[in-house]
Amino acid sequence: MAGIKMHHCYHVGCHELLPFEVKYCRKHTINKIRTPEDSKRDKFYNQYKRDKEANSFYQ
Ligand SMILES: [Zn+2]
Numbered sequence: 001m002a003g004i005k006m007h008h009c010y011h012v013g014c015h016e017l018l019p020f021e022v023k024y025c026r027k028h029t030i031n032k033i034r035t036p037e038d039s040k041r042d043k044f045y046n047q048y049k050r051d052k053e054a055n056s057f058y059q
Contacts, residue, residue: 005020009028016025 006017007020008014009016009018009025010023011025011028014025014028016027018025
């Protein structure tokens with residue numbers, strides 16, 4: 001353990017122990033980083049919403 005600094009996750013109220021260079025535990029890192037899946041979902045949602053509005057315009 002010598003030389004390895006440990007600290008708690010920076011997320012308030014989270015007491016996950018992490019190596020010094022890691023700021024957030026895995027659980028809270030996932031909340032902060034957008035995955036390619038997130039962008040895909042947003043793109044799909046925008047497309048769906050636009051189509052719906054376009055359809056109602058032509059009715
Ligand atoms: Zn955490």
